[in-house]
Amino acid sequence: MVSGQVSVTTGALWMPFTSAGGSNPPVVVAGDGSHVVADDGTRLLDATAGGVACVILGHGRAEIADAVAAQLRTLEYHCLFGYSHPRALELAEAVAARTPGDLNHVFFTNSGSEAVETALKMARGYWSQVGRGSKTGFVSLHRGYHGMNFGGISVGGLPENRAGFGPLLEGCSQVPAHDIDALERELASRDPSTIAAVIMEPVQAAGGVYPPPEDYLGQVRAMCDDHDVLLVLDEVVCGFGRLGHWFGGHRFGVSPDIMTVAKGLTSAYIPMGAAIAGSRVHDAFVDPEGSIELMHGYTYSGHPAACVAGLKVIEIIEREGLVDHSRQTGLYLQKQIDPLASLPVVAEVRGEGMLAALELEGDCPEPLVAEAQRRIQSAGVLVRAQADHLGIYPPLTFTAAEVDRVVDVVGTVLEELS
Numbered sequence: 237m238v239s240g241q242v243s244v245t246t247g248a249l250w251m252p253f254t255s256a257g258g259s260n261p262p263v264v265v266a267g268d269g270s271h272v273v274a275d276d277g278t279r280l281l282d283a284t285a286g287g288v289a290c291v292i293l294g295h296g297r298a299e300i301a302d303a304v305a306a307q308l309r310t311l312e313y314h315c316l317f318g319y320s321h322p323r324a325l326e327l328a329e330a331v332a333a334r335t336p337g338d339l340n341h342v343f344f345t346n347s348g349s350e351a352v353e354t355a356l357k358m359a360r361g362y363w364s365q366v367g368r369g370s371k372t373g374f375v376s377l378h379r380g381y382h383g384m385n386f387g388g389i390s391v392g393g394l395p396e397n398r399a400g401f402g403p404l405l406e407g408c409s410q411v412p413a414h415d416i417d418a419l420e421r422e423l424a425s426r427d428p429s430t431i432a433a434v435i436m437e438p439v440q441a442a443g444g445v446y447p448p449p450e451d452y453l454g455q456v457r458a459m460c461d462d463h464d465v466l467l468v469l470d471e472v473v474c475g476f477g478r479l480g481h482w483f484g485g486h487r488f489g490v491s492p493d494i495m496t497v498a499k500g501l502t503s504a505y506i507p508m509g510a511a512i513a514g515s516r517v518h519d520a521f522v523d524p525e526g527s528i529e530l531m532h533g534y535t536y537s538g539h540p541a542a543c544v545a546g547l548k549v550i551e552i553i554e555r556e557g558l559v560d561h562s563r564q565t566g567l568y569l570q571k572q573i574d575p576l577a578s579l580p581v582v583a584e585v586r587g588e589g590m591l592a593a594l595e596l597e598g599d600c601p602e603p604l605v606a607e608a609q610r611r612i613q614s615a616g617v618l619v620r621a622q623a624d625h626l627g628i629y630p631p632l633t634f635t636a637a638e639v640d641r642v643v644d645v646v647g648t649v650l651e652e653l654s
């Protein structure tokens with residue numbers, strides 16, 4: 237180490253979303269079911285599904301690990317440029333069979349951010365294919381989160397994620413979330429011949445868990461049709477059962493033109509995402525001459541190990557009835573957590589399905605949120621501390637008794653802090 241350099245206890249590891257000058261990170265070494273185990277042996281009830289709502293089936297599913305290992309022994313990798321493999325074909329079919337509407341064309345990526353990037357390129361590419369290449373802009377919502385690639389932060393509605401990164405994608409604007417008149421004004425005032433798509437999450441997750449008014453997404457769908465603009469639903473968090481339905485589109489009765497997924501697609505056992513297009517978008521790209529119309533892809537698009545994990549996830553969701561279970565447990569979670577809104581330290585409780593947030597009081601509640609999270613963890617429960625709120629998004633396998641434990645511990649700590 238060069239003399240004078242600041243020593244950080246994370247050593248060579250430059251951690252995502254973490255202060256580079258930070259101190260010892262808590263280390264998680266194992267997991268089983270709804271629990272994870274810290275390096276000091278402490279067992280923690282994981283109400284965050286791996287920290288960021290991704291381990292939807294819970295930890296330590298040996299059958300997924302075994303299936304992945306078997307695939308790696310058979311064929312670790314060979315795809316791209318005209319080649320595929322059986323598991324990619326099967327997973328695409330399995331996903332398409334469960335999506336809303338005619339979202340039947342699955343383009344695999346390695347993450348949610350890549351799924352969003354792919355969806356944005358598909359949307360622009362679509363308009364170019366149909367001879368309207370001036371339609372390149374995007375409209376999205378304040379507080380929306382669409383990953384951390386340049387496309388995602390350009391359409392994202394969290395300004396702190398853009399700071400310091402210079403020029404972004406041109407033609408992106410955001411409107412207040414869940415205000416249908418604001419969206420109408422934006423689409424009318426920006427020339428629709430310059431707008432490719434509207435992109436939003438069914439329920440805003442990372443921005444603080446904000447469910448939309450019941451009829452909002454249906455109105456957005458109609459408005460996009462009226463203005464001849466595509467609708468992209470970012471289902472990276474909401475997809476695969478978190479709202480008690482296969483997808484948020486089902487929950488709100490809406491079929492987008494393109495949908496993005498990740499997280500639950502493989503329950504985070506292997507990184508994977510996808511952008512899934514309906515026929516209108518996909519068919520515009522089909523060239524009978526066989527040239528490459530969508531010049532886009534990643535080396536590991538549809539990696540065999542990830543595809544096998546995805547197939548196992550769908551098998552387990554159906555075998556264990558987890559979409560229904562998530563719907564029941566989600567209703568129970570919301571019912572149990574709602575009364576915490578009466579605690580003096582709680583500003584608001586919001587939620588939908590297996591997603592909930594407790595926003596804390598004060599002009600600058602971050603230290604209070606951090607202290608609450610620390611005490612809750614000391615009592616054996618993991619929730620997420622994020623800006624002004626505590627986030628709760630357990631694995632879909634959570635039981636009612638586990639919900640009770642989380643609500644009990646969170647309630648006790650917030651009462652102490654009130």
Ligand SMILES: Cc1ncc(COP(=O)(O)O)c(C=O)c1O
Pocket residue numbers: 288347348349350352381382383384437441442470471472473498499
């Ligand atoms: C709605 C949404 N879109 C995109 C992403 C980005 O996914 P990833 O972190 O896998 O790149 C996230 C991640 O939390 C998300 O919540």
